[in-house]
Amino acid sequence: MGTPRGSSDIHLRKPVLQDDRRLYVSTRAPYGQPRDLSVLSQGSVVYNKALNRYLYTSWTEYTFEFYEAPAPWGPWKKFLSKDYGGYPWTDTKNGGYSATIPSKFISTDGKTMYVQSNTFMGGLENYNFSLRKLVVEPRVATTPSNAKSDTANLAVPANGTRAIEKSAHFGNLAWLNNGYLNDNEDSWDQENKTLDWWGYTWPRHYNLNKVSYTTGGMFTDGGWFSGNLWVQVRQNGKWINVTNLRTSPHYPLTSAAGANRTYTFVFNDTWGDGVRVIGTPGGSSHFTSIGELAVYHARSVTPGLLQDSGFENQTSGTVSFPWYVQGTDTKGIDRGLGFAHGGANNGWIRTSSSNWNALKQDVAVTPNTNYVLTAWIRSSANVVGGYFGVCTVPGTIISELNYGFLPDYTSRSVTFNSGSNTTVSVFAGYWAPGADSFIQVDDFTLTRL
Incomplete structure (x- = not known):
């Protein structure tokens, strides 16, 4: 030295x-x-x-x-x-x-x-x-300047785009951005991988907020992501998670993801000289597949009304802003434990009491406007008094639904009109049955109709 x-x-x-x-x-x-x-x-x-x-x-x-x-x-x-x-x-x-x-x-x-x-x-x-x-491409400090466009795919060769992957079975990385959705490259390599990814790097920084991932083939022993699915960008040489990630349609984390199907990931505006879809590979052979990957800085991405909708920004096992708790019994955040519906984290409540407990977030809304609130919920077999919905900040119910035993993550939705309110509180909770019981919640969305 x-x-x-x-x-x-x-x-x-x-x-x-x-x-x-x-x-x-x-x-x-x-x-x-x-x-x-x-x-x-x-x-x-x-x-x-x-x-x-x-x-x-x-x-x-x-x-x-x-x-x-x-x-x-x-x-x-x-x-x-x-x-x-x-x-x-x-x-x-x-x-x-x-x-x-x-x-x-x-x-x-x-x-x-x-x-x-x-x-x-x-x-x-x-x-x-x-x-x-x-x-190799020596890193050069650049300022992203690309304007928003719903059609300008950043993953074109003219941008100096280079495909990146954990492993490429056939070595056909050019297929990731050749415009054909029915191709198949996969990461089968006989390794029991714990992480897998597909993405791009560039010789300069770009603004971006949307990735469209098209699967490749589905096989009996793999081809899909089975958990911890997220989008990351590379900033200053480090890969970091995007914020406020939403997926359409919902990615099932099983072979039901299907062959050559497109899943669109949108997230808060960010920047980087690389982007990748990353997660745990599925199947007994631990690999994923891809047909195409497109990247955009889109105009049509509407910021989510909810903050930290999938609990991914929670930095400890204790519920923190923008979420808060109601009730005195045990609640928390599962971080990277494999219990999440999407991403790495989820919220939970577990108790043996007969009390009401909930996870809540206050959200700004436009008065006299229609909305739909959705969340994914899983519960123990003895839960009968589960409630999910929206209330005023003082606590008057605007709209809610009752749920019981949900053995697997299940989507639940309520529609409501905000009335004269400028802020509402979304919640998911339950009246405990007096015996050991739990709920797990993840991936809230609030959309204006």
């Missing part, structure tokens, strides 16, 4: 690159296979003259790791990790030993390179000279 100093005393040596990560820890690697892998291993350093950067490539048995530095002594930074999944490997995954970037094949602008590696695994011999294409 800093200015290098030479010495004949080996005891004065200092590391120039330290990465203590471990990949495929014991809870993830299949039994009997390599696990707890260090990330610094066989590899080499090459100087990319056009980018004025030294590049170090390494491998971990399952992944390639990439680092860059302005000088051989650093500071080194990881800029890419490519995971090819655990064993068994097929001939599409050959490559590992001595990952290098031959200087001969670096493009004039330095952005296109080729990674050379080879391996012997399970009878599949590949000690030949084997190359994989690597394209």
